[in-house]
Amino acid sequence: MSDLRSLIIRPSGVAAVLFVTSVGVLGSVYASQYWGGFAPCKLCLYQRWPWWIVGGLAVVAMWLTPRARLWRFALVVCGLTLMVGAALAVYHVGIEQHWWLGPESCTSSGTPASFEKLKAQILAAPVVLCDQISWSLFGISMAGYNAVVSIVVGLASFLAVRSSSRMEGP
Secondary structure (H helix, E strand, C coil), X not given: CHXXXXXXXCHHHHHHHHHHHHHHHHHHHHHHHHCCCCCCCHHHHHHHHHHXXXXXXXXXXXXXXXXXXXXXXXXXXXXXXXXXXXXXXXXXXXXXXXXXXXXXXXXXXXXXXXXXXXXXXHHHCCCCXXXXXXXXXXXXXXXXXXXXXXXXXXXXXXXXXXXXXXXXXX
């Protein structure tokens, strides 16, 4: 068990886990889009950016491995990026659950007052609305799973920084 922990706490191990997780998350969303036929809404597309950033930073962190301070900085940025991604995913879940209103550009709204406004609304509406759940498992949407994974991996990133600084000492 301690061998596994020391492998994961090593800079290259943590960076590799971040990279593999990013590839897994992005691979699953692109597979669901292109093979599963689930078109993403505007917020779904925004939620992909943190994973692209973390994947890129993980590659940089693998390159920075000998430089411990820069490696820790890259991991802290990964953790912060994932927390921003988690906040965006929670915001999206709230829109899907109708806890709060989303942007007018990607949510369904009330009936317009006139035919011209209705026509303009239909023509301006995106194909996929952010407040409609296109897929869920056990009552949790893709945005919900993204929030959970982002929080867990982001906290793990912070924990790795904390553990590595304890292992090296002052």
